[in-house]
Amino acid sequence: MGKFTPKRDKICPKCGSSYLPRTGTANMCYECREVQCNNPECGKMFSVKPHRVGKARYCSIRCQKKHMARKGLLVMMSEEQDQYIINNYENKTAGEIADDLGVNKRAVTYKLEVFTREGRITRTKRVRKDV
Ligand SMILES: [Zn+2]
Ligand SMILES: [Zn+2]
Numbered sequence: 001m002g003k004f005t006p007k008r009d010k011i012c013p014k015c016g017s018s019y020l021p022r023t024g025t026a027n028m029c030y031e032c033r034e035v036q037c038n039n040p041e042c043g044k045m046f047s048v049k050p051h052r053v054g055k056a057r058y059c060s061i062r063c064q065k066k067h068m069a070r071k072g073l074l075v076m077m078s079e080e081q082d083q084y085i086i087n088n089y090e091n092k093t094a095g096e097i098a099d100d101l102g103v104n105k106r107a108v109t110y111k112l113e114v115f116t117r118e119g120r121i122t123r124t125k126r127v128r129k130d131v
Helices: 061-070 079-088 094-101 105-118
Strands: 034-036 045-047
Touching: 079 094, 079 105, 094 105
Parallel strands: none
Antiparallel strands: 034 045
16 A cells, blocks of 8 residues: 655745645635634634635625624615616605605615615616705
8 A cells, every 4th residue: 555645734925824735725724814703693614715815705605694694784676676776866856755755765775885886776877956
């Protein structure tokens, strides 16, 4: 039987400790790739791919949704409500739209961010009409 040759230790570029890579692509030690889930109800430590270190904040989509819902950011809005925001964001404030729709103002602000990111609205062109 041939002798098992362990892979060479690598030095973690982040913390400088040596570690034994489990895969050829692991370029950081396990500790440095551990992230705590941002959802306080979960708080689980999970390991992420090196390129997602500093970006990943939730261990799962479920935790992300749960946490955002808790913060009042994720409100299930109908397509009509979405459309109402799109139609009115130029001449109403987020607070006014929220009142009209009977939802949390932060939810409207959040939706505006999403729509902007998706390119459905262009907030840079936003001009409040003089009354
Ligand atoms: Zn490290
Ligand atoms: Zn979690």
